[in-house]
Amino acid sequence: MQQLISISDIRLREDESPSCASDPVFPVAENLCRVVSNEWVNPEYKHLVLDAPPTALTAKPGQFFHLACPPADDQTAFLRRPMSLYRVSPDRGQIEFLYKVQGVGTRGLAFLEAGDTLDALGPVGRGFTLPEGAQHVLLLARGVGLATLAPLAEFAVAQGAAVTALLSARSRGLVMSADYLREVGAQIRIVTDDENNSDVVHVEQLIREVHAQRPFDLLATCGSNRLLILLQQLAKAFGIPGQTALEQHMGCALGACFACVRAFRKPGADTQLTYRRVCCDGPVFDLQETVSW
Ligand SMILES: Cc1cc2nc3c(=O)[nH]c(=O)nc-3n(C[C@H](O)[C@H](O)[C@H](O)COP(=O)(O)OP(=O)(O)OC[C@H]3O[C@@H](n4cnc5c(N)ncnc54)[C@H](O)[C@@H]3O)c2cc1C
Structure with a gap:
């Protein structure tokens, strides 16, 4: 298992990050994970289970991984694809994803078989927070x-x-x-x-x-x-x-490329807008600050 640990445990910290000044959610690592299973759950969705190294097992609800999808037929996704954490089991050393097979990236994921290796950058972003004493x-x-x-x-x-x-x-x-x-x-x-x-x-x-x-x-x-x-x-x-988790096409997922910027309402203001990166200011945002699409 230890041999599978990240090839570049980059462990960005807030003060080292190029741009995620608002996000203290680190470390992030490039995790080389071994595929345990990758089964269809219905005609559209697959469930992917991975053996993952320790950094990946720190993932929290609402965080995601940026997956380097393998080639699909004769095409390869140039960019990684964001995928939410579906389940993490630190005791079993596993993370899981539930994904809809639609474009070149997820079609490539669908080809993965037990024993294959998948490069999963993460965990990335800010997840859900429970109000204190939530009932x-x-x-x-x-x-x-x-x-x-x-x-x-x-x-x-x-x-x-x-x-x-x-x-x-x-x-x-x-x-x-x-x-x-x-x-x-x-x-x-x-x-x-x-x-x-x-x-x-x-x-x-x-x-x-x-x-x-x-x-x-x-x-x-x-x-x-x-x-x-x-x-x-x-x-x-x-x-x-x-709180709501948003999906947005993105590039780097580390806050550097600004490809995933969206408009949000300023806290407490109904009409004034501000702009945030879904990857590192989110993907989970306050419900009332989120502008519908
Ligand atoms: C934080 C986060 C978490 C996510 N978690 C999950 C998850 O758990 N499971 C899951 O199935 N998906 C999830 N997604 C969505 C998934 O990452 C995208 O659907 C991804 O684009 C799929 O890649 P693909 O190559 O298969 O499809 P793509 O080729 O990217 O196409 C997917 C769809 O997006 C459209 N599209 C492509 N490019 C653009 C663009 N620039 N602007 C607008 N639309 C475009 C396509 O027409 C198509 O309908 C998540 C997204 C984010 C941001």
């Missing part, structure tokens, strides 16, 4: 957003909070991770397009019902613009904080 956390996820939110469930339960995970998908067959989330102690609610209950009106009603029974003190979401807007409204109405 009940809502995770609202659609599609690949689930990959990002799943480890927050495990973390929140370990901190003594109850978790309700509201999973939205096109159909029941595309709902992922319900077993994993139940296993870590989350209450699961599923809504689907097929059942006509995944629209904003139904989702809002469901969240209000659960909140009335057991008030939430954090709302977290990832993966859908309409769900982001809904949670912004509900968090304001309930008077509680919220």
